[in-house]
Amino acid sequence: MNDPSELPVNEIPPEAQAVLNSIEDTQTRFKRNLAFSLAGLVVFLFFVLYIIGLDFRFMARWLGFIMGGMGYTLLVSVLAITLACILAVLGALGRLSRNPVINSLATAYVSLIRGTPLLVQVYMWYLALPQVGQALERMGIAGAQRWFTLPALVAGILALGVCYGAYMTEIVRAGMQSIGVGQREAAKSLGMNSSQMLRRIIFPQALRVIIPPVSNEFIAMVKDSSLVSLMGVWELSYRAIKIGRRYFQSLEMLVLVALIYWVMCIILQSVQERVEAHMARGDRRTH
């Protein structure tokens, strides 16, 4: 009896089979109805767009031109999220640091940046920095003004990266703190120093917790990248707004650019789901 090969493997009792079948039925029915209602919502959305009398030919004509701004939108978002990730890891280490200077620096960074509107920060990077440079130049540091006068694209990437870095600092910190004390103790008893412990034990496990909220931030950032249009970068929303104003048909262009952002975010979301499933394959079973 203790030999597992003697156990009946493929024979499920009929009662149990009936229960399994009904569960499967409910699941397929749910999936089908979900697809139906989603499709219904999309049809309804387009119906609303139709009855408010949008000029679809106008939208179709300018679609290509507006899509030309996609490159800038993606460039700004990707570079800014990269910067934000680096700042977030440094910020989180700072927030957890026992060194009072480093800890206070990180805490002040998070507090200041999270406590001020992103729009104001964008203006600060663009307008206020050159004046800092000018002041430095007056104090005798030649060339300071040129260094501090950032081009629009760079100012935008810095503004977004620094802002999101502050939010993500807290995500990374929470992720690192979610790893049990036992893991640290185990690492130490194996003789790892603290950098080895971080690299081999804490980060790989924390990453799993961090990935979903970080992708969330990235999706939010793709849309906030439209703020760089203020400084004259010809990304998606800049193009849409200018064309809308040129022909006094702003609504069409706003609807169009909203749809483009939406599709981008749907794609990003599916990427996020894949990455998340990959990271979590250790502890999530799909039978």
Next chain:
Amino acid sequence: MRKHLTVGMMMLALFTFCAANAFAGGKSALDEIKAAGVMVVSTDANYAPQSYLNEKGELEGFDISVAKEVGKRLGVKVKFVTPDWDLITAGKWGKRWDISIGSMTPTKERKKVLLFTMPYYSSPAQFAIHKANTTIKKINDLAGKTIGVATETTYERYLNHNLQIEDVKIVYQDWKPGKLVTYPTDANAIEDLSLGDGARLDAILSSRQTIAEAIRSGCGKGCPIKMLGDPPYYEPLCFALDKTRPNSESLLAELNKIIRSMYDDGTLVKLSMKFFHTNMIPKL
């Protein structure tokens, strides 16, 4: 030891760089532009027919053509940048761009941070109402009505009795609007007026050429608005330079010379006829 060496090298490089910059500091703005071979011009692409994106999505308009002509006469290439209007009027450009060729009125406030050339054309202000309206027959009928204007424009200041332009006598209306609605740009006000008579706005105040362009080609098939009364005032429009940039005097003098030559040989009139379909160039 090696670390110290690297730091030392970096410091040295930095100092060399700074020193090189210090030598460049004394040049005049005109020389800098000529040395670079490029004049960077800021323009706000929100204003048809002065500055807008054409069928191919390229910058086009009266201001764009004027800027290209100025570049040609200065012997340099022209590069356009398109920051928000507020960033242009705020001054302190930090050499991001050399000049604004964007139909700017030299108001007293702007003169605190910007230098202005002589006017290159003048623009009539214009009230407009919805086409369907039958009760507003003259400008005085606008008393107590809701009026839309673009923010930080002379139109907003005019309705607030707070407009000062050098050498221009402004006669304010003797009535007050019921409510003033401000928009990021004139096109938004025109669109809101087009929604319907009194739907959001009863009237707008903008430039005559912008309203004419909206009636001619805007809102899909011509915006349903009409002009009301004579222009309440005319504003001179100029190029602007950054006041905080040192040694700009020779550039200003050179630009004035170029504008004068464009008056004299009829270039400005020709461009005005092309983009405004009327002559907006005053006699010198």
